Amino acid sequence: MPRLVLVRHCRTLWNEIGRYQGISDIELSPSGLQEAAALGGLLCEQDFNAAFCSDLRRAVQTAQAIVGDRHMELVQCAELRELDFGDYEGLTFAEIKQRNPGSQWWTARDGNIALPGGESISQLAARVGQFLKCLEGRSLDESLLIVTHGGTIRALVCHLLGLGLEHWWKLVIDSGSVTTIDMHPEGNLLVHLNEVCHLNHLNFPFCR
Numbered sequence: 001m002p003r004l005v006l007v008r009h010c011r012t013l014w015n016e017i018g019r020y021q022g023i024s025d026i027e028l029s030p031s032g033l034q035e036a037a038a039l040g041g042l043l044c045e046q047d048f049n050a051a052f053c054s055d056l057r058r059a060v061q062t063a064q065a066i067v068g069d070r071h072m073e074l075v076q077c078a079e080l081r082e083l084d085f086g087d088y089e090g091l092t093f094a095e096i097k098q099r100n101p102g103s104q105w106w107t108a109r110d111g112n113i114a115l116p117g118g119e120s121i122s123q124l125a126a127r128v129g130q131f132l133k134c135l136e137g138r139s140l141d142e143s144l145l146i147v148t149h150g151g152t153i154r155a156l157v158c159h160l161l162g163l164g165l166e167h168w169w170k171l172v173i174d175s176g177s178v179t180t181i182d183m184h185p186e187g188n189l190l191v192h193l194n195e196v197c198h199l200n201h202l203n204f205p206f207c208r
Contacts, residue, residue: 002135002142003191004160005046006153006179007066009058010035015175015207018092022085022118027057031204035176036065042178042198046143048072052131053147054080062176063147079131082149086118111165121155121165128155140184150208153179160188175207 010032014021028036043066053063055076063074088096096103105113111121135144146156150173158168160181173179176199180191196206 002049002138002140002144002183004135004156004181004183005043005048005143005145006156006181007039007062007145007147008150008153008173008175008177008179009054009056009062009147010039010065011175011204011207012058014090019090020085020088020092020096021058022082022089023056024089025056025058028061031202032058032175033061033065034202035199035204036062038198038202039176039178040065040068043145044068046145048145049138049142051075051145051147052077052080054078054082054149054152056081056149059147059149063145066145066147077131077134079127080146080148080152081127083115083121083124083151084118085115087116088118106169109166109169111168121151121168124151125155125159125165128152128159132156132159150175157181157190157193161190172208 010028012026012032013029014026016029051063051067051072052075053059055078060076067074105115114120153173154168154171157171158165173194174196178195179193182189182191
């Protein structure tokens with residue numbers, strides 16, 4: 001099995017003001033485009049055998065900045081979309097608490113609790129599992145670029161490292177970050193988690 005280079009999309013205006021965007025199709029902000037350029041520079045010499053991304057614009061734009069002029073197809077996958085926040089799409093955390101002060105989703109840490117009108121973490125993990133089936137049969141010496149979303153990367157990490165979904169909430173994945181996992185028949189290895197050193201020169205506050 002290959003090396004997976006998991007990249008969270010770069011920042012959007014909604015990230016910068018703290019709005020949950022989920023499956024809303026928001027494009028990168030000017031700052032996000034700068035992050036994407038930095039990612040392109042970091043990974044410019046990486047020899048990718050294939051590239052996949054969520055079909056939402058913020059992920060596609062980030063992936064395009066990394067792929068650059070490489071002669072390779074960028075495969076867009078709906079399975080790699082962010083968690084569907086349902087009725088909470090476009091709201092800040094403060095607005096969600098004001099509208100639904102009894103919400104237990106953030107404190108219950110139960111992967112089977114679905115957001116109102118949206119998905120549960122378990123449903124997100126099932127989508128991720130469907131995507132990973134597409135990678136079966138890849139050779140050990142391949143390197144695959146996967147550009148997606150914070151929640152999706154957390155689900156991928158849990159799945160690939162055999163972690164229960166109760167650990168999903170414990171992982172920090174910042175915008176424009178790189179997480180690397182080497183896949184082996186004997187067991188998968190986490191090489192990097194939430195690497196952001198390539199963004200330090202931009203002096204932007206982290207978007208989580």
